[in-house]
Amino acid sequence: MSYLFTKINIKQFPKTQPNNNHHSYQLNQDVLLYNQEGIVQLLDFNQGQFYALDRIATVMVSSLLDQGIEATITNLSQIYETTEEEIRSDLTELSEVLVNKKLLITRDSLTTKPQYLQQFINNFFLYILKLIIALFRPLINPQSDPNSLTINLLLTLSWLSFRCLGWSRTITLWQEWHQHHINHTVDKQIIETLDQKIKKAAASNPLLPIMCKERALVGYHLLRTFYHVPATLKIGINNDPFEVHAWVEYEGMILTDDPTHCQQFTPVTNYK
Missing domain, CATH: 3.10.620 (C8orf32 fold)
Known part of the structure; x- marks a missing residue:
């Protein structure tokens, strides 16, 4: 019998108020990132759920994990030809949703446990x-x-x-x-x-x-x-x-x- 995951679209998450945090992020210990044809899927083995990201969220999360917040903001503002403030707001909102869902954790939080x-x-x-x-x-x-x-x-x-x-x-x-x-x-x-x-x-x-x-x-x-x-x-x-x-x-x-x-x-x- 397979271990079935619930599919939840990232756009269904409740919005949170942006804040200008500068933490570095990593996947939580029971979360697997799977990239299929350029689309990221996050598999939460602990909660038994599956989260599908759209293409823009995929680019954001991949860059956030690989390069950190500031480099992601700079790169994405150039790619999408928009202001860094707008990218920062969207990225902060997305990262807070993923942290609230315990898919991402901040490296700062690891030192406090x-x-x-x-x-x-x-x-x-x-x-x-x-x-x-x-x-x-x-x-x-x-x-x-x-x-x-x-x-x-x-x-x-x-x-x-x-x-x-x-x-x-x-x-x-x-x-x-x-x-x-x-x-x-x-x-x-x-x-x-x-x-x-x-x-x-x-x-x-x-x-x-x-x-x-x-x-x-x-x-x-x-x-x-x-x-x-x-x-x-x-x-x-x-x-x-x-x-x-x-x-x-x-x-x-x-x-x-x-x-x-x-x-x-x-x-x-x-x-x-």
């Missing part, structure tokens, strides 16, 4: 993940291949991770969790069996709505921890209708979802 607290939460959550598996694996999964109990436990942990930590922090923590020497190869039959186990466990979970991202994260994790192979977690989009989807690939094989379904999506990022 208690980074030590965030790091403590990350380390604590990683410790809990490792502790749970360290305690339960000898009891429920002493064999070399993951069984259904382990897979169900990991699906639950991945669901909790995404909702407590968001997309980026979850991926980062799970990558730290499975830092192993990756140089093995695995028989195709083992991979296919693992794929079926994950899909069956996800479909039969009676309590949690296990989506493609949880299946993909668990498949990615198991391939790299149990089998020590260089699996890749991929994120793709489909524009008609707009959907975002996650799956796993290893040596040309697609796991955690039907390959025909995954081939409908254009990959926009991956995690190795």
